[in-house]
Amino acid sequence: MFPYALLVLFVSLGTEIQWSHATVVSVNGTDGKLCLYAELMMNFSVTYDIGGDKTETVVFELPDKVTTDGSVCENTISTLKLNFPTGHTWTVTFSNNSDKTYQADAITFEYNLSDRSFFPNSISNETVSVTVNKPIIDVGMDTCYSCKSQVVLPLGAQLASPGSLPGDAVWQTLWNVLIQAFVSDGSKSENTTPCAADATADPTTAAPATTVAPITTVAPITTVAPTTTVAPITTVAPTTTVAPITTVAPTTVAPTTSAGNATTEAPGNVTTAAPATTTPTTVPTTTPTPTMPPPVTGNYVIRPDENSTACLLANFGLRLSFKQGEQKPLEMNLDPNGTVASGICGQNTSDLVLTSDTITLMFTFTNETNKFHLHALNVTGGVFSGANSNLSLWQAAVGSSYMCNKRQSFNITDSLTLYTFDLRVQPFAVSQGVFSTAEECFLDSDLSFLVPIAVGVALSFLIILVLISYLIGRRKSRTGYHSV
Incomplete structure (x- = not known):
């Protein structure tokens, strides 16, 4: 698991960026079979000196095209090394534990400050190396470590000293990670060990017991x-239907007829139309969408x-x-x-x-x-x-x-x-x-x-000025005419 799973999600650079691709690498052993697999998305935030007691911070992502020169697969120790131009490397060292688990002992990032495409105005041409220890632990053997959540890892030994320059402070962000070291039989496992951040995000999944590994100079x-607050719920205003108005047709009472006598209305019974019956009208109400x-x-x-x-x-x-x-x-x-x-x-x-x-x-x-x-x-x-x-x-x-x-x-x-x-x-x-x-x-x-x-x-x-201009204009137009 990531011991730093509390740090979920991170940064993008300069203008708005949509991270849309993953870096996928496979490492084969001496027998030609798959021994290490990695699929991940990652970016880096680096603060560096630009002279005059000033620093600058840049953020860049891991390219999708990298090389794996220097990667090694052994029975108890494996190394994944990703190289990308110019002179930058990202390395993870895995070890096989005796309790049928494996872990990442260290992640090391080396960056070349002379690469002006990444580090403009840098006063240094050195290659700097920063490391974080045991960022991933307790991964079951024959399973892939999986972490869809974004996890931030601080790297380096110059991260915070009050009253001093932060130097080359480095933050690394990973997400959509799927890694398997010590692949057996040359086939990537379909089983996964989720990171603590993913397990916490899913309330139906209990977060696995994780021992927080120490971090050096972070x-x-x-x-x-914590402050308790209720997340706002946006309610769509309901559609109000007005009940139709129903009118009952009037009814006329037929006159009483006697044989040989003129037809007359029954005394005291005047024919009247039944009053129109109207159902109550529902006043349409609109529920405002809550702000x-x-x-x-x-x-x-x-x-x-x-x-x-x-x-x-x-x-x-x-x-x-x-x-x-x-x-x-x-x-x-x-x-x-x-x-x-x-x-x-x-x-x-x-x-x-x-x-x-x-x-x-x-x-x-x-x-x-x-x-x-x-x-x-x-x-x-x-x-x-x-x-x-x-x-x-x-x-x-x-x-x-x-x-x-x-x-x-x-x-x-x-x-x-x-x-x-x-x-x-x-x-x-x-x-x-x-x-x-x-x-x-x-x-x-x-x-x-x-x-x-x-x-x-x-x-x-402005209104007074316009009014005065109007009055002056009218007065001038009148003085232009004289009676003959």
């Missing part, structure tokens, strides 16, 4: 105190380690809206209940990653000339996927926090919109684990009421 994962309630405000805290005070604070309610052509946009609120916060704190770059069962958001903040702002946002989760790495939002001085209680909306891509409620963030220089003095957004400031006043004054002046 930024701590801080779990936010989505405001999202619950989540309180998210990042600490360098369990014994340290907070280095990043964020409080906000979040809503995402995704537009699909001419259809009504899909909306969802981020539920703080069960959302896990993780990330890194650096001197010039800090990351906040929020992961729930359905979606993951990665906020990247940068510090430039003692002012911070939100530089990039990466969102992955079903249709709610998109990214933008050229933002300049939530700006404030380092040593203070940014606050905006009013609702704000930000177009991340042409299709994806982010709404914030009761926002307050401080990604740098947090003192004693509490927010510093806030710099308010314009909507919260006392000057915001001047905008409608200024607009009203401008419109009034």
Whole structure:
């Protein structure tokens, strides 16, 4: 299983990206038979130095065309090595346990910083190697490890040290994974061992007992105190049918006739038409489609380690809206209940990653000339996927926090919109684990009421100007005629 199954779903890059293909590889042993099989989708987020005490973060996916040179199959140890240009490798080492299970002892990612197609403006030409230990454990022999959920793995030894650069911080995301090491008889097994994330997502499947393997030099994962909230339910307005109006035809009483006498109406019995009977008319009522309630405000805290005070604070309610052509946009609120916060704190770059069962958001903040702002946002989760790495939002001085209680909306891509409620963030220089003095957004400031006043004054002046011009024009037209 993935010990890091709490980190589900992750990032996409730059503009909106739809991950649509998988990398599929097969490794044969010396006997020519299949000994190792892998089918997976993966991307990487790498933060690297670009000089001047500045860093840059790029995200790229594993190509679907790779080579497996260097892969080895043995009885107790197997190695899967994927090579892709230029000079990048991704390696998994598997071991066969005595309890009829196998595991991935380590995943190592080597990336070449001299490859300017992946790492523009890099000041280094080195090849960097980062590793995460025991990311997959307790996989039954003769079964495939299966994980459809997206799982984020932090790699590297430079992930979080307060007041320092994050260096080459690396995050790796895998999903739609199907791997089998130690294949017997040359045929991939049809049986699977699901990851904990998939088992948790399916309420009918009990999550297997998993021993959490230790991780070396990884930024701590801080779990936010859960806040109970009810997911909004969108109700389609019912169609109201108006009951038909039914009118009974009038009935006339026949006159009484006596032999030899003139026909007369029976005394006291005047022929009358029965009154028309009308059924009550149902007044048509329309049930309005309920609007989505405001999202619950989540309180998210990042600490360098369990014994340290907070280095990043964020409080906000979040809503995402995704537009699909001419259809009504899909909306969802981020539920703080069960959302896990993780990330890194650096001197010039800090990351906040929020992961729930359905979606993951990665906020990247940068510090430039003692002012911070939100530089990039990466969102992955079903249709709610998109990214933008050229933002300049939530700006404030380092040593203070940014606050905006009013609702704000930000177009991340042409299709994806982010709404914030009761926002307050401080990604740098947090003192004693509490927010510093806030710099308010314009909507919260006392000057915001001047905008409608200024607009009203401008419109009034324009109306007066048009009226004066009209009167002057009429007066000039009259002076052009004289009586003879």
